[in-house]
Amino acid sequence: MTGQEEILGSCPVDRGLMRVGDRWSILILRDIDRGLTRYEQLRTSLGIAPNILSRRLAALTGAGLIAKRRYSERPPRDEYLLTEAGSDFLPILAAIGEWGRKYNGAGALTRQIDVETGKPIRPMVIDANSGAPIGSRALRFEYPD
Amino acid sequence: MTGQEEILGSCPVDRGLMRVGDRWSILILRDIDRGLTRYEQLRTSLGIAPNILSRRLAALTGAGLIAKRRYSERPPRDEYLLTEAGSDFLPILAAIGEWGRKYNGAGALTRQIDVETGKPIRPMVIDANSGAPIGSRALRFEYPD
DNA sequence: GACAGTCACTATCATTTTGCAAGCGACTCG
DNA sequence: CGAGTCGCTTGCAAAATGATAGTGACTGTC
Numbered sequence: 001m002t003g004q005e006e007i008l009g010s011c012p013v014d015r016g017l018m019r020v021g022d023r024w025s026i027l028i029l030r031d032i033d034r035g036l037t038r039y040e041q042l043r044t045s046l047g048i049a050p051n052i053l054s055r056r057l058a059a060l061t062g063a064g065l066i067a068k069r070r071y072s073e074r075p076p077r078d079e080y081l082l083t084e085a086g087s088d089f090l091p092i093l094a095a096i097g098e099w100g101r102k103y104n105g106a107g108a109l110t111r112q113i114d115v116e117t118g119k120p121i122r123p124m125v126i127d128a129n130s131g132a133p134i135g136s137r138a139l140r141f142e143y144p145d
Numbered sequence: 146m147t148g149q150e151e152i153l154g155s156c157p158v159d160r161g162l163m164r165v166g167d168r169w170s171i172l173i174l175r176d177i178d179r180g181l182t183r184y185e186q187l188r189t190s191l192g193i194a195p196n197i198l199s200r201r202l203a204a205l206t207g208a209g210l211i212a213k214r215r216y217s218e219r220p221p222r223d224e225y226l227l228t229e230a231g232s233d234f235l236p237i238l239a240a241i242g243e244w245g246r247k248y249n250g251a252g253a254l255t256r257q258i259d260v261e262t263g264k265p266i267r268p269m270v271i272d273a274n275s276g277a278p279i280g281s282r283a284l285r286f287e288y289p290d
Numbered sequence: 291g292a293c294a295g296t297c298a299c300t301a302t303c304a305t306t307t308t309g310c311a312a313g314c315g316a317c318t319c320g
Numbered sequence: 321c322g323a324g325t326c327g328c329t330t331g332c333a334a335a336a337t338g339a340t341a342g343t344g345a346c347t348g349t350c
Contacts, residue, residue: 010200012254013175013238016245023166030158034286039327050308054328064248075317077326085248089277091270092240093158099237100161101210103230108289109157114275115283121272123279125236128267130259134236138260139180184298194338199299220346222297297346311326314329320322 010144019063020089024048024056029086030093032066037079065089094123155289164208169193169201172288174231175238177211182224195222210234 009015020026027046036045043053057080060066065086068078082090094112101109111120125134154160165171165187171190181190181211185201188198202225205211212230239257251256256265 010253011175012242012245012250014172014245015249015254016241017168017171018245019249021171023162026162026166027159030156040325043327049311050167051310052308055308075326077317080327086282088247089244089280092244092321093235094279095237095240095270096161097157098233099179100157100159100163101287102233104160104164105157109160110153110155110289111287113283113287114272115285117275120287121279122274123270123271125231125268125270127259128269129264130262130266134239134266135232138207139257139266140260142256142258142265144255194340195299195300196339197337198335210317220297220348226303292350294347294349297345298343299345300341300343302339302341304337305341306335308333308335310331310333312332314327316326316328318323318325318341320324 017063020060022056024052025060026093026096028053028056028059028060028080028087029065029082032082032086033082033090033093037081039078039080042080060086091123094121095125098123164210165205167201169197170205170210171238171241173205174200174210174227175199176236177225177227177231178235178238182226184223185224187225203243205231235270239266243268 020029024046028042031045037069038044038059039053042048042052042057046053048056057066057068060078061068063085064083066080067083069081071079072076097112112118112122126132127134127137130137147158155238165174169191170240173187176187176190181187182199182201187193187202188195191198196217198199202211206213214226214252215226215268216222227229258264259266271277272279272282275282
């Protein structure tokens with residue numbers, strides 16, 4: 001996956017996965033969100049090979065999820081920050097994490113705490129129209145054409 | 146990714162991705178949800194090579210997201226159905242789809258319609274504790290140890 | 291009962307992607 | 321000047337993926 005061209009189907013899930021459909025990309029987004037924005041931080045945190053990290057960062061940049069920003073001119077140093085599209089993906093990470101906790105949650109796990117209430121969050125996907133959790137009501141697929 | 150052993154970290158996102166962290170797996174779940182439960186249906190719908198499909202199905206089965214069920218003894222025919230863990234992953238698919246629609250949504254796309262209201266769903270991740278959308282409030286990471 | 295056809299695969303092999311290890315350029319600090 | 325850090329690139333081996341062909345268990349049809 002170069003993060004570039006691909007034949008576009010009519011499935012929005014596919015469209016989403018085109019841009020973040022691999023494991024490293026998602027873990028990179030997670031780490032950037034945790035504040036690990038620099039190359040070396042990402043590399044050591046993820047234990048990823050440098051060439052792979054470079055490629056993933058380039059792909060994510062090309063896909064518009066992250067952007068490179070120079071935070072120091074001398075010495076020249078860059079960091080990677082989430083774009084709006086990248087930030088918008090974070091709730092999905094939270095949902096994946098919740099699922100991982102439920103089905104593979106042995107041992108102590110990292111949590112995200114709501115700063116205001118001090119309580120751990122419990123991410124859940126709902127339909128903004130009905131307010132009902134996705135999965136609780138019957139759905140039907142509607143195809144274009 | 147064999148879907149089998151891997152060193153467990155403390156990150157629930159990682160735990161989740163261990164089991165579904167590749168593109169085909171996710172698209173397979175989507176298709177099974179759409180009712181394409183049989184090998185040939187999946188193969189033609191996805192345009193995936195048969196060996197790859199077999200491997201993915203085995204991995205998803207091993208990871209407990211789908212289960213093989215014989216729906217005909219003679220001729221011997223199997224289908225793949227979502228387990229509870231697999232069904233529980235579907236809301237995440239919906240969220241990914243919504244993101245894909247927003248950021249890569251050119252052209253006509255498939256939608257999911259709430260059968261009861263007849264309106265397209267708008268998936269959104271909220272914190273079940275506060276009711277607030279994830280992303281709208283400050284969060285802090287809490288690490289074990 | 292021989293023969294084409296479907297379904298659900300497996301086997302083989304080329305291509306692609308991933309990953310390890312080493313190195314490199316631009317600097318800073320001592 | 322020399323060692324050290326950061327942010328990479330290059331070269332090569334290993335692993336995963338994908339195209340193609342083939343196989344076994346049937347069914348349904350002359």
